[in-house]
Amino acid sequence: MPAPTTEKKVSNKNLHKAKKSKNDEFYTQLSDIEKELKHYKEHFRDKVIFCNCDDPEESHFWKYFSENFEFLGLKRLIATHYETEKPSYKLEIVADTNGDGRINKLDTIRTPLMQNGDFRSPECIEILEESDIVVTNPPFSLFREYVAQLFEHDRKFIIVGHQNAITYKEIFNLIKENRIWLGYGFSGGAAHFINKYYEDYATAGDHREGMIRVSGVNWFTNLEIQKRHEDLILYKKYSQEEYPKYDNYDAIEVSKTKDIPLDYVGAMGVPVTFMDKYNPDQFEILGCSYVYGEPIGYHIEGKGFNVSISGKEVYKRLFIRNKKLS
Amino acid sequence: MKIELREIAIRDVVAGYTNNQEDGVVGYAGKLNIRPKYQREFVYRDRQRDSVIETVRRGFPLNVMYWVRNADDTYEVLDGQQRTISICEYVAGNFSLDFQYFHNLTDTEREQILDYRLMVYFCEGNDREKLDWFKTINIAGEKLTDQELRNAVYTGPWLTDAKRYFSRTGCPAYAIGSDYLNGSPIRQDYLETAIDWISWRTIEQYMSEHQHEPNAFELWSYFQNVITWTSTIFPNYRREMRGVAWGSLYNEFSSKGFDAEKLEAEIQVLMQDEDVTRKSGIYEYVLTRNEKYLNIRSFTDRMKREAYERQEGICTHCQGHFELSEMEADHITPWHAGGKTTSENCQMLCRGCNRVKSGK
């Protein structure tokens, strides 16, 4: 299972220790939540928000929404706590229960759950059914399952995930069909999470006490945002020398997103980081080399899934086409 | 030129605050351009941002800010961009300080912030005056580059469009030109260089002439042409090519035909010539034939002394006798004819003769 890559290799001993303790316990910083969610303000009005992977006592998601309950005009806020083996609880804010004229964390209602707060438990699914938007940082290791459940119940969401997930077979199909896309993201494409169990192995300049730096982290959402309607400015002209064709698929290799030629009509292979600049009005996503070449069928039995140039394999590519041409 | 110190309440600055990709950052009932579209985004840390809010909440003074008044009664923040954005973002509820949002403060606390007065210098004048003034005042905090100052004066659709191409990290101009230009797009070095080239060194005149044009396509296509031309006639890239005044060369020589292969052969020889001390000048030299670009190595004191003794103090031109201090060294066989900077190829001429000779 692709785990988030930390800056430096975590030593075996530490890794083991970390695994034994809580591997998925990365807590998102309030400032990162603020920076992303400020772009979605208008979506929250009159909505039921559900944070279903959140340990509300620790989570800044809960903090964010409870402090902003009135400001955002929420209808209801619910968070469930997860316990490995015992029954858990949920927190909820609905109205000014204490009658102080304001709706905030002082109006929190705590209710025990029958089950352990697993997002897959019938109880939690029931809450999911009642809510409009799910906002959380689910465990990376359960990401596929987590997203599958969201789609099964047709919910709106803003969640933290790793960029590797883009090429998971199930997730990729959703990306291709424009049913899920990337949010604004963390600055520099890496997030500092609050973590009590790991030591931070980030390089000195980027080291922060009590934090772990994880690169390639992003927000995934299916809520409309301005960002995905901004055209990528293209300026390079296509030339045969600069953009070689793959041996096994009729597409050109574009090794940097910014070098996408402005005048090439056919299929182009770009790195996965392209997703951050993807505007569905400008480009169409055709396929992805990691997904077994399936959607486009260049894969030959018994060979690797990657495309190659002069026999040399090229790492993970998304295949796209410029919609504004032709 | 009019400069006036005024107090502006935060309440007025945050009125109509918007911050988005499409319109840039705007406040003061839409009349204040806080950060024009595609302007440099200073990397402002959360800690700096927070301390601005703390200062305001405690009622301590912030440093003076500068606003420029444009012809159409709008204003531009020349200094104080980040502080202004921090304040506006806080009041808009976009971040919290000590887990407290603006909207969670008591009425009194909120009023205190909204009533806080920023000290702002309003400056007004014609373009020339503003520019001179900006260059003279010592702006506290983030020092602005010359081009950033010009950008504050010659605002308009042309500049907005030009910045799309030249002023962002990873912008198109950087992508095609970073091998050939020094500096960084966000500090406006690329924009400055491009205008410098296209305008034959009259940046401000060019900017004022184009200020109200709808787009900067002319500048961008010119820049593309310069880069294409450069990489066509000098296809073998060397790091010495970065920082050469390619635009000036393009202006002068793009209409003439050159044989790229012949140029490359000559460059190879010159690169290995010890007497060429300025290797980056080779590119200018092969086109202009002006030796000054090469900084040809000069004779050392030891070489001069040897030649002087050999000539027994006699100037080889006028045959007069001179002291060493009255003479200058000269290549017997000129450098361009294959003469080297060695003591065998050194002759001492009296100052007068040398002037006449090199004057030609």
Ligand SMILES: C[S@@+](CC[C@H](N)C(=O)[O-])C[C@H]1O[C@@H](n2cnc3c(N)ncnc32)[C@H](O)[C@@H]1O
């Ligand atoms: C990566 S942490 C993020 C916590 C929090 N959302 C934040 O960003 O601060 C993942 C959280 O999911 C919880 N969790 C793990 N497995 C879960 C499951 N099957 N169902 C619900 N929550 C789970 C963990 O206890 C942990 O609190």
